[in-house]
Amino acid sequence: MALLEVVDVSKIFPGVRALDSVSFTLQPGEVHALVGENGAGKSTLIKVLTGVYKPDGGELKYQDQPAQFGTPMDAQRAGISTIYQEVNLVPLMSVAQNLFLGREPRNAFGLIDRGRMDREAREVLAGYGVTTDVRRQLGTLALGAQQMVALARAVMIDAKVVIMDEPTSSLEPREVQTLFGVIRDLHAKGIGIVYVSHRLDELYEICDAVTILRDGKLVHTGKLADLERIKLVSLMLGRDMAEVRREGATAFSGSATGDEEAAPVLRVRELNSRHKLHDVSFDVRPGEVVGLGGLLGAGRSETVKAIGGAYHLDSGQIEVDGKELKKPTPVRAVKAGVAVQPEDRKAEGIVPGLSVRENIALAVLPRVSRGGFVSDAKIDEIVDKYMKRLRIKASSPDQAVGDLSGGNQQKVLLARLLATDPKVLLLDEPTRGIDVGAKAEVQSLIDELAAEGLGVVLVSSDAEELVEGSDRVVVLRDGVVVGTLTGAEVTAEDLMSTIATEAPREH
Amino acid sequence: MSTETVAARPVVDAARLKAWLPKYGVYAAIVLLVVYNIFFTPYFATWSNLRIQLIQVAPIVIVALGMALVIGTEGIDLSVGSVMALAAAFIPLYLGYGVVAAIIVALLAGVAVGFINGILVARVGLQPIVATLALFVGGRGLAVVISEGKLVDIRNADFLYLGSGDLLGIPVLVWIAAAMVLIVGFVVRRTVFGRRLLAIGGNRPAAELAGLPVKRVLITVYIVCAVLASIAGLLSVARIQSSDASSVGLLIELSAITAVVVGGTPLTGGKVRVLGTVAGALLMQLVIATMIKHNLQPSTTEMVQAVIILIAVYVARERKTR
Numbered sequence: 001m002a003l004l005e006v007v008d009v010s011k012i013f014p015g016v017r018a019l020d021s022v023s024f025t026l027q028p029g030e031v032h033a034l035v036g037e038n039g040a041g042k043s044t045l046i047k048v049l050t051g052v053y054k055p056d057g058g059e060l061k062y063q064d065q066p067a068q069f070g071t072p073m074d075a076q077r078a079g080i081s082t083i084y085q086e087v088n089l090v091p092l093m094s095v096a097q098n099l100f101l102g103r104e105p106r107n108a109f110g111l112i113d114r115g116r117m118d119r120e121a122r123e124v125l126a127g128y129g130v131t132t133d134v135r136r137q138l139g140t141l142a143l144g145a146q147q148m149v150a151l152a153r154a155v156m157i158d159a160k161v162v163i164m165d166e167p168t169s170s171l172e173p174r175e176v177q178t179l180f181g182v183i184r185d186l187h188a189k190g191i192g193i194v195y196v197s198h199r200l201d202e203l204y205e206i207c208d209a210v211t212i213l214r215d216g217k218l219v220h221t222g223k224l225a226d227l228e229r230i231k232l233v234s235l236m237l238g239r240d241m242a243e244v245r246r247e248g249a250t251a252f253s254g255s256a257t258g259d260e261e262a263a264p265v266l267r268v269r270e271l272n273s274r275h276k277l278h279d280v281s282f283d284v285r286p287g288e289v290v291g292l293g294g295l296l297g298a299g300r301s302e303t304v305k306a307i308g309g310a311y312h313l314d315s316g317q318i319e320v321d322g323k324e325l326k327k328p329t330p331v332r333a334v335k336a337g338v339a340v341q342p343e344d345r346k347a348e349g350i351v352p353g354l355s356v357r358e359n360i361a362l363a364v365l366p367r368v369s370r371g372g373f374v375s376d377a378k379i380d381e382i383v384d385k386y387m388k389r390l391r392i393k394a395s396s397p398d399q400a401v402g403d404l405s406g407g408n409q410q411k412v413l414l415a416r417l418l419a420t421d422p423k424v425l426l427l428d429e430p431t432r433g434i435d436v437g438a439k440a441e442v443q444s445l446i447d448e449l450a451a452e453g454l455g456v457v458l459v460s461s462d463a464e465e466l467v468e469g470s471d472r473v474v475v476l477r478d479g480v481v482v483g484t485l486t487g488a489e490v491t492a493e494d495l496m497s498t499i500a501t502e503a504p505r506e507h
Numbered sequence: 508m509s510t511e512t513v514a515a516r517p518v519v520d521a522a523r524l525k526a527w528l529p530k531y532g533v534y535a536a537i538v539l540l541v542v543y544n545i546f547f548t549p550y551f552a553t554w555s556n557l558r559i560q561l562i563q564v565a566p567i568v569i570v571a572l573g574m575a576l577v578i579g580t581e582g583i584d585l586s587v588g589s590v591m592a593l594a595a596a597f598i599p600l601y602l603g604y605g606v607v608a609a610i611i612v613a614l615l616a617g618v619a620v621g622f623i624n625g626i627l628v629a630r631v632g633l634q635p636i637v638a639t640l641a642l643f644v645g646g647r648g649l650a651v652v653i654s655e656g657k658l659v660d661i662r663n664a665d666f667l668y669l670g671s672g673d674l675l676g677i678p679v680l681v682w683i684a685a686a687m688v689l690i691v692g693f694v695v696r697r698t699v700f701g702r703r704l705l706a707i708g709g710n711r712p713a714a715e716l717a718g719l720p721v722k723r724v725l726i727t728v729y730i731v732c733a734v735l736a737s738i739a740g741l742l743s744v745a746r747i748q749s750s751d752a753s754s755v756g757l758l759i760e761l762s763a764i765t766a767v768v769v770g771g772t773p774l775t776g777g778k779v780r781v782l783g784t785v786a787g788a789l790l791m792q793l794v795i796a797t798m799i800k801h802n803l804q805p806s807t808t809e810m811v812q813a814v815i816i817l818i819a820v821y822v823a824r825e826r827k828t829r
Contacts, residue, residue, distance in 0.1 A: 334718030351709035353777040
């Protein structure tokens with residue numbers, strides 16, 4: 001008997017098919033891994049399971065009965081609990097209050113029986129390895145402990161299904177072990193668990209079954225033990241050969257452009273940031289495209305942002321063109337010649353309400369002005385140059401960037417970066433969410449820029465794009481550089497096998 | 508063919524109206540109100556009435572300009588009324604050293620308050636509404652302490668000229684307000700500071716990543732806003748010919764925010780409508796004047812104002828969800 005089952009569900013958003021007839025079955029007492037890269041459809045599937053989204057097609061069955069959850073509350077009442085990455089409890093209330101929120105024990109007068117509530121909370125939480133004063137504000141607890149409280153709360157409300165969305169992303173190794181202990185208990189009680197994570201070691205340690213999504217489609221489901229790591233990674237990242245043949249490969253020329261002899265234009269040494277980066281080091285020579293490979297959460301975006309001064313570093317050394325970039329901030333990084341294209345174009349890249357020209361000129365305003373007054377002539381010169389060079393399609397330079405297509409928005413962003421005359425260009429998913437034509441244009445632009453002597457760091461979840469676009473690939477896993485692919489090794493197969501190698505046991 | 512166009516017409520018009528309203532609705536409302544008054548309000552279309560209206564609206568316009576800049580960064584400044592009170596309190600104390608000295612001290616008070624607001628918002632990271640609430644409360648208290656709670660009559664003729672003098676037949680007060688409008692409009696359109704301000708309001712993380720000096724710009728914005736408020740404060744003193752820290756600029760933050768919002772500047776930042784703000788202030792002034800001339804209670808006026816604010820916000824919202 002299946003505990004929770006979806007059959008052929010689809011979910012369509014304007015312009016995107018987020019889920020394309022995906023089926024998924026969760027057995028009682030099963031720990032089921034749900035994996036896939038960004039945009040694969042994991043969160044959409046979770047939201048369908050928990051009643052946040054109504055599917056546009058397909059069927060949802062709960063304990064073998066057709067089910068329909070109108071709201072997240074309905075799903076919760078039926079016994080489906082979700083623990084999100086960010087703990088969604090009330091930080092200013094006490095631990096005990098959070099645990100019993102909405103179901104507080106009452107005394108004879110109908111008032112909340114705080115004594116009983118605190119006592120019971122203490123007993124419950126002890127089972128989760130949390131021994132703290134339950135009258136403390138939840139927000140003062142470590143994130144790991146907060147997550148345990150969330151988990152305890154989920155299980156207490158008689159959950160039959162617990163969905164965990166990257167529960168370990170902010171936990172210490174010791175806390176991860178406690179969490180796994182709790183998961184094994186739940187497993188023994190017959191509770192079904194959907195476990196979302198990108199850490200392969202964790203998946204293989206705790207999960208029984210796996211479902212892999214890619215681009216909103218189901219690509220594999222079955223026993224995890226029967227699936228090799230390398231196969232799992234290639235299913236997540238790779239496109240199969242038939243598909244590559246149909247769509248054509250990327251627009252990268254494939255010829256190496258780096259000068260082996262030249263001094264590196266970017267030298268990164270032992271970047272450390274708590275939980276996220278551990279001794280990350282690599283070099284980029286002028287004219288070279290260095291790819292950063294790895295799964296989601298491996299530390300690629302963090303590395304790129306840290307070099308751009310926008311991510312906190314505990315220690316580490318960054319040199320741009322032989323000069324040390326001390327205490328990097330975005331202002332200092334831009335001055336030193338570092339240009340970062342952030343992963344999230346909408347949230348951190350474009351200013352949607354401003355025009356194309358304002359967006360392009362944004363980072364170079366002091367250069368196109370005199371005494372604080374901007375010169376339109378100078379701005380137009382730059383804007384004109386880059387709109388032509390990057391073939392930006394807009395009705396006029398005065399059109400608001402928010403009204404452009406994704407590909408053109410990305411080009412505007414690249415134009416802004418190039419206008420600063422950078423020495424190093426850091427591109428985080430430069431072709432995500434843009435159409436095929438624009439993708440090819442951006443890819444050949446990256447080649448061109450490297451050929452002109454720029455050092456380029458390329459982050460991409462698309463394995464083909466990464467290996468074809470890069471001269472070298474530095475592979476990260478859990479914030480550690482686990483390998484560097486050079487020359488003939490820069491292939492999708494080598495990339496995947498490097499990602500899939502088992503981490504050395506720490507305990 | 509012809510039936511198609513007939514059917515399609517109203518749809519297009521509704522969409523156009525939606526795009527048009529937040530931009531030009533405030534001007535249309537002013538025109539409507541003026542036309543109504545010309546026909547139905549006795550003694551409305553007279554030079555002396557226009558003078559009075561402009562003199563009354565001038566301080567609000569000046570304060571609203573600063574407020575528009577702050578709102579353009581997705582912020583808000585509640586302390587403007589208290590800044591006016593502080594400026595008012597310093598004027599009689601320093602008029603003995605000359606008009607220029609008194610004005611400089613009043614402006615410096617604005618710089619100080621704006622700097623504190625800016626530091627609290629940009630460096631400490633407080634929400635603007637909370638950060639400026641502190642000086643909203645404390646600033647006026649300090650002003651009352653400085654003035655020892657007394658109402659002081661001002662008799663310095665040079666200073667009073669700012670509030671009641673004429674230049675080429677137009678009140679000096681109005682000239683100053685007009686100059687401020689031009690300067691702020693120029694700053695928003697043509698300076699590095701203005702462009703950065705809009706980018707920060709439009710998408711702060713993006714502005715930060717692009718290497719913009721976000722904190723410096725924010726601190727400057729709050730200083731500019733407070734300096735404009737202190738100009739409004741000293742002009743009010745010059746007009747009333749007395750300094751009373753407990754009443755100067757009372758509730759002006761609300762009038763200023765209203766002017767900005769009615770003028771079509773979104774509270775979500777990234778856009779500053781300078782002329783719209785002026786029009787917003789004029790519209791609210793006209794509404795009040797019309798009500799008074801028709802002997803309506805102040806309470807009725809307040810309710811009409813509320814309706815106008817709601818309409819302005821609703822129209823702006825329509826545009827957003829388009």
